[in-house]
Amino acid sequence: MKVAAIQMVSGASVQDNLDTAAQLLAQAATQGAELAVLPEYFCIMGLKDTDKLQVQETLGQGPVQAFLSRSARELGMWIVGGTLPMATADPRRARNCSLAYAPSGQCVARYDKIHLFRFAHGKEDYDETRVLEPGTGPVGFELASRDGHVYTVGMSVCYDLRFPELYRALKADVLLVPSAFTYTTGQAHWEVLLRARAIENQAYVVAAAQGGQHDSGRHTWGHSMVVEPWGQILSQHAQGAAVVMAEVLHASLEDVRKRLPALRHRVL
Helix, strand or coil: CEEEEEEECCCCCHHHHHHHHHHHHHHHHHCCCCEEECCCCCCCCCCCHHHHHHHCECCCCCHHHHHHHHHHHHHCCEEEEEEEEEECCCCCCEEEEEEEECCCCCEEEEEECCCCCEEEECCEEEEHHHCECCCCCCCEEEEECCCCCEEEEEECCHHHHHCHHHHHHHCCCEEECCECCEHHHHHHHHHHHHHHHHHHHCCEEEECEECCECCCCCEECCCEEEECCCCCEEEEECCCCEEEEEECCHHHHHHHHHHCCHHHHCCC
């Protein structure tokens, strides 16, 4: 099964971002992708944190969800819409929501980011709790590939990557990590964390990232990649918009788990 990690450098205009996402998704479909993953906040990287509240949607309604559903249906592809802001009961808070769409255009899974990022480093100061409400639990879905194999897909978002217990709970064959890692934290930890999650869960990891200089001046790390269960990077792209393609092999999952049955050796 071919998969695509879509890298973007999203800006403050939702329509411009959707136009770019449409081009990249079409490119992935042309290259044979069955599953395409967009990055965190693919639809908006605003000038300030509260900008996302102006475009938040309710489940089943809104232009971003309509775009994802239509794209999945027209391209005949599974699409995971990185994240978009989803409304809550508190108008001052949104959920950072990842939605999965089947080739039929139906939304089959919703995951709200559990771990909210806070980081202070000199001129950089991030605190997602200012405008976000955390999700409450892990979410996965099953994907039937064209070759007849069924994969369990586990959903996560960006800062979740630092919490391995979430990935243990997912018990997945393919782990998704749409992200917008800062340049500072990405340079230090992005690759090693992704490879660790792949190795310890004996799973493929598809990490779709924001990668470049955004309208707000923020610089994201990028380096979208696909990692296989032994921890090797199959493909990656450093900076700028791109489609990062790789192949998920069911036989590789079975082989690694048979040769080193670490998942069955767990005690704690």
